[in-house]
Amino acid sequence: MQILVVDDDPLAGEMIAAVLEEEGHQPVLASSAIEGMEKLNEEEAIGLVISDMNMPLVNGIDFFRELREQGNQLPFILLTGDDPQKASEQEAGLDACIMKDFSLDESLPGVLNQVLGNSSRSS
Amino acid sequence: MALDISKFILRFVDEAREHLQQLSEGIAILENGQADAEQINVLFRAAHTLKGSSRMLKLTAITETAHALEDLLSALRDGQLPLESFSRFSLLYQGLDTLTSLVEQLAEHRDPAQLPDKDADLCEALTLAAQGQELPTAPPQEAATASRLPEISEQPQQTSSPDASLKASESVRIKLSSLDELIKLMGEVVSSHSQMRALVGDSRQLLRQASDADAAFTGQLDLFNRRLREGVQVQESLMQELHDKAMQLRMLPLATIFDSAGRLVREMARSLGKEVECRVLGSEIELDRQMIDQLADPVIHLLRNALDHGLETVEERLKAGKPAQGKVSLSAWQDGSWVVIEVCDDGRGISLEAVSEKALRKELMTSEQLEALNEQEIIDLIFLPGFSTSQMITEMSGRGVGMDVVKSSVVDQLQGTLNVRSRPGEGSCFTLKLPLSLALMRVLLVEVAGQPLGFTAQYVSELVKVEASRLLEVADRKAIILRNEFVPVVYLSDLIDLPVGSRSRQSSQLLLLVTQVRNEKLALVVDELLDERDLVIKQLPEHLRRQPLISGMVTRGHNELVSLLHVPQLLERSRRSRRETSRLADAEQAAKHLLVVDDSLNTREIEKDVLEAYGYRVTLAENGQEGLEKARQENFDAVLTDVEMPIMDGFTLTARLRQEEAYKNCPIIIITSREKESDRRRGIEVGADAYIVKGSFDQGSLVETLKVLLD
Numbered sequence: 001m002q003i004l005v006v007d008d009d010p011l012a013g014e015m016i017a018a019v020l021e022e023e024g025h026q027p028v029l030a031s032s033a034i035e036g037m038e039k040l041n042e043e044e045a046i047g048l049v050i051s052d053m054n055m056p057l058v059n060g061i062d063f064f065r066e067l068r069e070q071g072n073q074l075p076f077i078l079l080t081g082d083d084p085q086k087a088s089e090q091e092a093g094l095d096a097c098i099m100k101d102f103s104l105d106e107s108l109p110g111v112l113n114q115v116l117g118n119s120s121r122s123s
Numbered sequence: 124m125a126l127d128i129s130k131f132i133l134r135f136v137d138e139a140r141e142h143l144q145q146l147s148e149g150i151a152i153l154e155n156g157q158a159d160a161e162q163i164n165v166l167f168r169a170a171h172t173l174k175g176s177s178r179m180l181k182l183t184a185i186t187e188t189a190h191a192l193e194d195l196l197s198a199l200r201d202g203q204l205p206l207e208s209f210s211r212f213s214l215l216y217q218g219l220d221t222l223t224s225l226v227e228q229l230a231e232h233r234d235p236a237q238l239p240d241k242d243a244d245l246c247e248a249l250t251l252a253a254q255g256q257e258l259p260t261a262p263p264q265e266a267a268t269a270s271r272l273p274e275i276s277e278q279p280q281q282t283s284s285p286d287a288s289l290k291a292s293e294s295v296r297i298k299l300s301s302l303d304e305l306i307k308l309m310g311e312v313v314s315s316h317s318q319m320r321a322l323v324g325d326s327r328q329l330l331r332q333a334s335d336a337d338a339a340f341t342g343q344l345d346l347f348n349r350r351l352r353e354g355v356q357v358q359e360s361l362m363q364e365l366h367d368k369a370m371q372l373r374m375l376p377l378a379t380i381f382d383s384a385g386r387l388v389r390e391m392a393r394s395l396g397k398e399v400e401c402r403v404l405g406s407e408i409e410l411d412r413q414m415i416d417q418l419a420d421p422v423i424h425l426l427r428n429a430l431d432h433g434l435e436t437v438e439e440r441l442k443a444g445k446p447a448q449g450k451v452s453l454s455a456w457q458d459g460s461w462v463v464i465e466v467c468d469d470g471r472g473i474s475l476e477a478v479s480e481k482a483l484r485k486e487l488m489t490s491e492q493l494e495a496l497n498e499q500e501i502i503d504l505i506f507l508p509g510f511s512t513s514q515m516i517t518e519m520s521g522r523g524v525g526m527d528v529v530k531s532s533v534v535d536q537l538q539g540t541l542n543v544r545s546r547p548g549e550g551s552c553f554t555l556k557l558p559l560s561l562a563l564m565r566v567l568l569v570e571v572a573g574q575p576l577g578f579t580a581q582y583v584s585e586l587v588k589v590e591a592s593r594l595l596e597v598a599d600r601k602a603i604i605l606r607n608e609f610v611p612v613v614y615l616s617d618l619i620d621l622p623v624g625s626r627s628r629q630s631s632q633l634l635l636l637v638t639q640v641r642n643e644k645l646a647l648v649v650d651e652l653l654d655e656r657d658l659v660i661k662q663l664p665e666h667l668r669r670q671p672l673i674s675g676m677v678t679r680g681h682n683e684l685v686s687l688l689h690v691p692q693l694l695e696r697s698r699r700s701r702r703e704t705s706r707l708a709d710a711e712q713a714a715k716h717l718l719v720v721d722d723s724l725n726t727r728e729i730e731k732d733v734l735e736a737y738g739y740r741v742t743l744a745e746n747g748q749e750g751l752e753k754a755r756q757e758n759f760d761a762v763l764t765d766v767e768m769p770i771m772d773g774f775t776l777t778a779r780l781r782q783e784e785a786y787k788n789c790p791i792i793i794i795t796s797r798e799k800e801s802d803r804r805r806g807i808e809v810g811a812d813a814y815i816v817k818g819s820f821d822q823g824s825l826v827e828t829l830k831v832l833l834d
Contacts, residue, residue: 008172015176015179
């Protein structure tokens with residue numbers, strides 16, 4: 001599956017991409033929400049969005065809300081360097097919200113499968 | 124762990140350095156009170172990104188430290204801490220320095236497991252500061268320093284290996300050796316081009332000789348000649364440009380040294396228990412890489428010196444009515460084809476007494492020699508080999524090297540100059556002046572006794588043509604007056620023992636190459652100026668390096684090698700020969716002690732030589748104020764003074780001396796370049812006994828005048 005990865009820190013973006021590739025997915029990288037939006041318009045095959053929370057101009061939650069407003073219903077996983085609990089409380093519509101840390105290579109695949117399972121069941 | 128993080132470590136180090144750089148610049152702006160909300164946000168983002176990516180790599184100490192720093196920055200950004208009243212910059216810097224040290228350790232070991240634990244005190248202090256509180260028990264700086272110091276002393280690598288991180292998209296990495304080969308080749312091409320220039324001259328010569336051949340042939344030759352010349356000129360400018368561009372490839376910004384300097388200064392200040400604000404200016408100025416490498420040690424030494432010897436302790440500063448926090452600045456700017464680097468502090472200044480006393484104790488000078496020196500000359504003693512003002516060898520400055528090593532590396536290796544200014548109680552300023560590049564320098568080529576010789580332009584102050592009759596005879600030597608200053612004149616051929624050229628001695632016009640090292644001048648008689656241009660300087664071969672008189676070689680057309688003379692060595696030679704000749708006085712007058720006041724070093728020296736040659740004892744002063752002070756300390760038999768001087772002029776000095784009981788009737792002679800009658804009258808009005816105009820200076824009349832007045 002093609003997965004959009006949005007992170008303003010290119011290093012973090014590539015590490016997330018590495019985890020996704022390990023799982024057999026094809027990551028599409030964007031360094032901002034705006035670039036992410038462009039990528040979504042270009043690549044119709046993208047089936048999921050993973051975005052960093054804290055980014056300049058448009059943050060992860062605003063990006064999520066913008067997508068939903070535009071009618072985009074792709075599953076959305078928010079990564080954050082701060083407390084994930086707080087972000088979930090801020091936006092209940094998020095499919096998942098996880099801490100961006102060194103255990104990402106274990107936590108992310110699990111959450112990914114869970115989210116994909118949920119969305120296939122609901123659709 | 125499924126993900127191989129090792130390949131991300133180096134990427135992280137590269138990016139972290141950029142973020143730290145941003146933080147370092149940003150905090151400085153913040154400290155200067157010039158930061159707006161957006162700039163603080165940039166700082167916050169840098170800390171935040173460091174936190175995020177380090178966490179993914181399990182670099183816990185970096186994550187936690189960046190997190191704590193982020194807390195404080197976000198409180199500032201969101202206005203929870205009012206920016207106007209914020210003053211915990213040292214804490215911000217400490218956070219920055221700790222992060223930098225951690226990142227550099229990671230760069231070295233490339234193993235997250237080898238990183239030390241976070242500095243808990245520092246993190247707590249930062250977090251508390253974000254809430255507007257201080258660490259309750261110990262002051263946070265000291266607590267944090269104590270726990271960090273051992274780790275720093277084990278890791279001194281941060282000062283010695285400045286690394287320019289290249290941005291991948293805009294730059295290519297090239298092996299330095301290949302670049303050097305390219306530059307060397309370029310130098311050869313430039314050198315060989317001068318042969319082409321010589322060919323143009325040859326061809327013109329041919330044309331002249333062929334003038335009696337048939338007109339059609341000379342016409343063609345003339346055309347060929349002109350095209351050749353044009354071609355060579357076009358090629359020359361293209362080559363110059365190509366060479367400049369190639370040289371630029373070797374240029375690095377001073378930031379490679381300067382960026383680590385701020386941190387170094389803060390770390391040193393902390394370990395010395397001093398408070399300091401370090402300002403760094405001009406790190407964007409670029410210098411040849413070769414010079415950057417050799418410059419790091421002298422600059423670090425000067426900074427150490429400023430902190431260790433220059434700045435006082437907090438108590439001393441407060442006692443002297445100065446702010447507790449000292450200032451050290453490191454600045455650079457470009458001045459023509461030179462780069463000037465200054466290290467200044469607002470500390471105690473260089474103590475003349477301490478320097479004099481030390482020079483005596485180390486037997487670098489005799490007390491008579493010392494007495495003859497002015498303030499600047501005494502300060503300059505710190506550059507003598509074997510001199511070091513520190514009472515004991517401290518960890519900081521006293522690593523067995525002194526200012527003499529700094530000076531020799533600046534003068535000998537970098538072809539630059541090093542000066543110091545200092546005012547007691549106000550601070551010191553060391554000024555380095557360096558050529559932009561060592562490989563290519565402005566050179567004047569002159570001819571002496573049929574021999575071409577070169578001078579690098581930094582030592583040449585002017586070139587003048589004068590009538591031979593304008594030379595003065597003073598104390599068995601020749602001198603010329605250039606703008607109110609006596610400048611000794613020597614024939615270059617005599618100075619370097621070349622067989623005497625017949626031409627220069629006979630001609631009525633003399634060509635003088637006036638050389639200057641710091642404030643000392645020496646005019647050299649040369650036969651002809653051959654050329655002035657930027658030339659590639661070639662190093663001397665190994666077996667000739669110990670030859671002090673020649674600093675390098677250049678090639679001229681037809682592959683002719685020309686030696687470059689090392690001007691400081693020439694001055695030294697000239698001084699030595701002066702000492703030999705000027706000690707033939709009869710002791711008859713020895714009782715008479717004269718005070719000579721003039722702001723020009725050369726004039727003072729020459730007047731001194733003349734007077735000593737006639738047996739007087741001479742004390743020197745640099746300006747009216749200094750003259751007045753010396754006159755009050757000691758009774759002189761006569762005073763000789765210049766008029767135009769900084770601080771106090773000669774008229775004022777004369778008038779003031781006349782008010783002193785001891786000098787009511789003492790002979791005072793004014794020696795000046797002012798020829799106007801009104802000046803002469805003013806001199807007599809303020810009480811001078813004689814008024815001698817330098818233009819008509821004749822040592823005989825000075826000595827006669829003195830004799831008459833002293834009898």
